[in-house]
Amino acid sequence: xxxxxxxxxEKWNVTSDRAIKPGLQAIKxxxxxxxxxxxRLAVVHLAGTNGKGxxxxxxxxxxxxxxxxxxxxxxxxxxxxxxxxxxxxxxITALQMDTVFQxxxxxxxxxxxxxxxxxxxxxxxxxxxxxxxxxxxxAGMGGREDSTNVVxxxxxxxxxxxxxxxxxxxTTLTSIAHHKAGIIKASKPVIIGALPxxxxxxxxxxxxxQQASVLKxxxxxxxxxxxxxxxxxxxxKQIVIQALQRQLLGQHQAQNMALAxxxxxxxAPILNVTPALNKVQAGVQNATVPGRFEQVSQNxxxxxxxxxxxxxxxxxxxxxxxxxxxxxxxxxxxxDKDVEEVLRILEExxxxxxxMDIDNERAMKADRILQMSRAQEKKILVNEQSFxxxxxxxxxxxxxxxxxxxxxxxxxxxxxxxxF
Numbered sequence: 001x002x003x004x005x006x007x008x009x010e011k012w013n014v015t016s017d018r019a020i021k022p023g024l025q026a027i028k029x030x031x032x033x034x035x036x037x038x039x040r041l042a043v044v045h046l047a048g049t050n051g052k053g054x055x056x057x058x059x060x061x062x063x064x065x066x067x068x069x070x071x072x073x074x075x076x077x078x079x080x081x082x083x084x085x086x087x088x089x090x091x092i093t094a095l096q097m098d099t100v101f102q103x104x105x106x107x108x109x110x111x112x113x114x115x116x117x118x119x120x121x122x123x124x125x126x127x128x129x130x131x132x133x134x135x136x137x138x139a140g141m142g143g144r145e146d147s148t149n150v151v152x153x154x155x156x157x158x159x160x161x162x163x164x165x166x167x168x169x170x171t172t173l174t175s176i177a178h179h180k181a182g183i184i185k186a187s188k189p190v191i192i193g194a195l196p197x198x199x200x201x202x203x204x205x206x207x208x209x210q211q212a213s214v215l216k217x218x219x220x221x222x223x224x225x226x227x228x229x230x231x232x233x234x235x236x237k238q239i240v241i242q243a244l245q246r247q248l249l250g251q252h253q254a255q256n257m258a259l260a261x262x263x264x265x266x267x268a269p270i271l272n273v274t275p276a277l278n279k280v281q282a283g284v285q286n287a288t289v290p291g292r293f294e295q296v297s298q299n300x301x302x303x304x305x306x307x308x309x310x311x312x313x314x315x316x317x318x319x320x321x322x323x324x325x326x327x328x329x330x331x332x333x334x335x336d337k338d339v340e341e342v343l344r345i346l347e348e349x350x351x352x353x354x355x356m357d358i359d360n361e362r363a364m365k366a367d368r369i370l371q372m373s374r375a376q377e378k379k380i381l382v383n384e385q386s387f388x389x390x391x392x393x394x395x396x397x398x399x400x401x402x403x404x405x406x407x408x409x410x411x412x413x414x415x416x417x418x419x420f
Contacts, residue, residue, distance in 0.1 A: 001360065002115050003412060004080035009118075012101040015111045016118040022145035022168060027117045030109040031150060034121060037128035041071075041135045042271065043153040044263055047143035047180045050310040051159030051193065051256045054248055054289050056136045058260030062283030063134060064088060066273050071132040073123040073148070075116070075140045076404050078290045079411045085123045092126055100125050116140050117147040134271060142169050144182020155266045156183045156190040156212075159259055161199040162309035167336060173199045181206035189213045191262050193255055215262055223258035230254050232261050239265065241277050244284050249293050250317040257284055291407045293317055296400075299392040304404035306333065308341040314401060318349050326396040330381060330388070332356040332406035335364040342402070343373050354381040360405045384410070 001018065009015060031038055044059060046052045053074060063070050070088055077084045082091040092100075100122050104110075113121065120140075127135050137153070139146040142165065161177050169176045177199035184190045184206050192203055194217055207214045215221065221234040223244075230244040241261065246253055261280060268275050288294075291304035293314070305314040318327060329350045333339055346353070353375045355366040366380045381387055388410070392398055400407065 002081050002084075002119060003077060003408065004082060005115060005119065008081075008097050008101045011098070012105045013110065014101060014104050014118070016113045016115050018115050020116070020141070020168065021114050022142065024145060024147070024150055026113055027120060027147045028150055030107070030112050030117070030121055031124065033107045033109055034103065034125060035107075038124040038151050040128045041124065041151065042133065042267075043135045043137050043151045044155055044157065044267060045137050045139070045148065045151060045153035045183045046157045046159070047139035047146070047183045048157070048159040048193070049162040049164050049176075049307065050313070051252065051259075052138045052157075054253055054287075054292055055157060055159050055256040055259050055263075056138055057248075057289045058257050058284060058287045059263055060089075060136055061286045062260065062264045062280050063273075065279035065283040065286075066268075066276065068133040068271065068273065069131075070134055070136065071123075071127040071130070072136040072138075073120070073127075074138045077408055079408060081119065084119065085126055087127070087130055087132055092122075096126060096129075097122070099129070114147075120147040134267065139183065141165050142176075142179035142182070144179045146179075146182075149183055152185055153183070153188060154270055155188060155263050156185065157192075157259055157263055158183070158190065158195070158203060159193040159256055160309065161195050162307060163338065164307050165336065174202050177202035178206075184210050184212050186210045187212060189215055189266055191215045191217075191259050191266070193217050193259055215266075217255055217258055221258060221262050223254050225254070230257065232258055234262065234265065237265055241280055244281055246284055247286075247288050249321060250313060252313045252316075253292075257287075291404055299394070299397050300388065301397065301399045302407050302410075303399055303401045304407055305401050306337060306342075306403045308338050308345060311342050311345045311401070314399075315345055315349050318397070318399070322397050326351045326393070328352045328354065328396060328398045330354045330356060330398065330400040331369065331402040332358040332366070332409075333364055333369065333402035334358070334360065334362045334405070336362060337364075337403075339364060339369060340372060343369070343375075346401075347373070347375055350375060352377040354379060354387070356381050356384065356406065358403060358406050359409050360403075363403070363405070384413075
């Protein structure tokens, strides 16, 4: 369920299906009825298991520093449906949603789409209406058959590939890579992070078939830490940027930053933008992402890690940032994730675990997670209000993680004044 979408569907009598239905024909037909707004957009398309949101945010901030009007479409939501569709960091307003839904109703697309396809159409039409300079588009699931994959991007980015959504994407890295590779388009470059060998091979085969160049982290460009901050180097373009200082912590975020900088230098000439190194530095420094090792209050953090690969990155960041501290995890997670592996990784550093139910039909029940946990100190969290508001000891770090849906649920309760 996408929080807040139903009110617009009901108001404008536009129906859609909550089910996940991979495939592009339905959305192509709907967009044709709408006048194909996606064809009026310059797009950077991102797909991958982890790192999409952070990479997107680095690019957004760099582009905005250069004076561009930037649209972005992300999933899942931070709070509700509005923040999935943003321009220059501002969520779509209720009035703008009404304007778009009036067009959707008039286009006679009701009952033809899933909820996510409908939201994708909403984003395309809003960005076209607002005449943005560029759109940063995050695939919802997979890539090849994801509803976002109806665009012809200037550049595609695949930050990482790991096992995920195996019931839809397959149970091997090669099958999942096949889906991610679907966003590669003819003669358009694809920028990739450090991928498993078998996944990278799939990407390169697809790129060769599409006659698309591959720009690889660590080969065509690189990033490394120095005393004054990170250093980015791109030998082919003879670019060196020093003193890159990030608010997003962890080595994986340095890699996401490098992907973003590379993408910027690919699209800048197409957009008639003259790159300025100081504006790249400022963009990097301004990049923050809700739910990516986000400090909510003293010693309380939100992190939307939700699969073994991202949970491993979270644990490595905890080890780097909080040696010797007591680590407490508040965990809620979807049942289609590798929950056993997630727990084993978190248990490497976790001293206490508190499990929560998520208001989502795909979620695993807290009591089931409790049974799977091997932690010595563990319980189901019932009174979230007092627990998450209480003062935390200086020697303790509390981290809410496991699902972006959990973080969204907590934020919504905070906004509505319920339970918190």
